[in-house]
Amino acid sequence: MLIKQMSVFVENTTGRLADLTKILADNNIDIKASTIADTVDFGILRCIVPDPEVATEILKKAGFTASITEVVAVSLEDKPGGLHKVLKILADNDIGVDYIYSTIKAKDDEAVIMIKVEDPQKAIDVLTSNGIKLFSMNELSK
């Protein structure tokens, strides 16, 4: 259930992100989820794409520092307390969260968030044993 996320270092200059998205578009790569951690002079784009290894190689060839990070895709009930339920399980099991972001697509009563934790395999175990639904790469790619 580990999801392979692509992380890319992007200089914070006008048009630089567009250079990157053009490469993805030209190579017919669909972005399923994305977020940017930004600072004054650079950002790190994290995104979920159907074939992350291929996409990473394409971006590397184009001169970007790109790599793969493993994250977990978690289903949430789209109602107050939905996110808390998941985070409490992780906290109770002493699993630190590095960052969270949500996917672009979500159904009426269900949201999907990406979570980067310190110990992804342990997170998968405790979340599933607590009845939390996780998504596979295939399901996200649909």
Place this chain on the structure above:
Amino acid sequence: MIWNKEIECADRETMRALQLKKLKETVKYEYDNVPYYRKKMDDAGVKPEDIESLDDIRKLPFITKEDIAANYPTGLFAKPMEEIVRIHASSGTTGKPKVAGYTRKDLEIWGECVARAMASAGQDSKSVVQVAYGYGLFTGGLGAHIGAETIGATVIPMSSGNTKKQIMFMQDMKSTALACTPSYALTIAEGVAKEGIDPADLPLKAGIFGAEPWTQGMKESIEKGLGIKAYDIYGLTEIVGPGVSISCDENEGMHVQEDYFYPEIIDPETLEPLPDGEIGELVFTTLGKEGFPMVRYRTRDLCYLMREKCGCGRTTVRMSKILGRTDDMLIIRGVNVFPSQIEEVISKFEELTINYMIYVGRENNKDTFDLEVELASGLAIDNIKFIEELRGRLDHSLRDMLGIGCKVKFLNEGTLPRSEGKAVRVKDSRNL
């Protein structure tokens, strides 16, 4: 390999005797044939016959860049134009170029000196030397060329640029040596990696690199990237061009061809000579050159001299790597900063490429100091912390080296411009 054992391995007394004989001739020749220098000597109250020992050289006035500029283009030539067979000129960054004229004998001297350099880099008549220095007024191309021809090697006069073709010829013509600027060697090494060529598969064995300062770290990057041993060649148009000195297999400084170029190290402020081992400005007197002879020419290059016997067997004096130039030294917030110091720090970070760009400016009467560096493409970066930790370590190392801090900006690999000749690493936009 040693090209001229008799001279390069001569005992010190023999060398000093030869130098004194040639120094006396040079000073007399300069006095008789270059009115501008004759006046300088007269003003200083020194006559050619006052030179009775090598130490007497200290009595002679210096020649500076400014003297050459004041005599543009040929005022310091000691021979009429009909005896000058070649002109070169240095790519002066400001004002008019410095023009050098060579007689046929001068070209022979140059060929001999670069031949010694080629041999020091292991090249012989069976070698194929690819010259990727620029050809033209710049002495790099034709200087490496004349040395490779003198040893009887096959010369490929590529000139600089067109990196793909350089790599193609390197493979197809089985080049054994590459001669170019270190920054261009790095560009070629990147091209080799990009094409997926294993450097071990290249026939290339040696690199003869010079014309710009470079660090040991950069040397190692080039050696790894091209699968070669890199040699340092030093020279300047005002003296002859490349070949004034060359490193050997010991990699402990560059052997000066001191039977033709007599070196001194002086304090650039007091102009007093400094002892061996102390860093100061390098000064050269040419011994035997006819067209454009120089007496006590101040190079502006900073280095030190070593006279201990070298493991390679040569007895000639060695000069250290150029540690900076009195005129490319940046003074930022009152602190002396040399680009080579920054390169040295960067080369120790695996996370970074060897490319960098320094920006100096002025805001509200205060100097700004910015540095752009490139992250190596193989890095796995998923969080800000990674970069900030790297920034912290880099900042610490730079402060240790320079004594002041700078603002670092990280870029993706390949973002900074690649050099095909002399690399431009500094943009100083202050108008002081």
